[in-house]
Amino acid sequence: VAFPGPAEVLAAPDTAFRMPAARRETIRALARAVADGELDLEPGGDREEAVRLLAAVPGIGPWTTGYLAMRALGDPDVALTTDLGVRRGAAALGLSDDPKTLSAYADRWRPWRSYATIRLWRAA
Structure with a gap:
């Protein structure tokens, strides 16, 4: 099963998210930004802009922005030293x-x- 795309995440009922409500809403906000074309998480995109936009999503902090920059955006220079x-x-x-x-x-x-x-x- 492939990971759901932003549309599927947005359409999922609350019960599909076995996590605190705040985290669920952070995931939905992220999915909305991707679905609306405001945030590009594809490798090769503008990493600095993507990290700036990620940091603006309530509930996404420095560790998550760094992790997504490394894994989703292919940034070769992320040090997650607080992990x-x-x-x-x-x-x-x-x-x-x-x-x-x-x-x-x-x-x-x-x-x-x-x-x-x-x-x-x-x-x-």
Whole structure:
């Protein structure tokens, strides 16, 4: 079964979302922005604009914008240093698991920090 498109998400009843109402409404707001053509989440699109628009959706914070930039938009340079799995992976590899320290360390991985993020998840 393919992941539902924005129209299917918008048409789904509340009972299809087994999550808090606020999260459900965030998903619907995101689906609405994509369906209306306001937000392009396709790889190759304008990443900066997409991240700016994602951050404007109530309920979407820095981790989610970074994750979507990495996974949906194909951004090769996202470091999710506050992510628990990333922090655990860093510790397993002998790196600091402090987000601020890890973020500074991750600067040396530019412009490929997304690949390092995936590697850290795998090391967790």
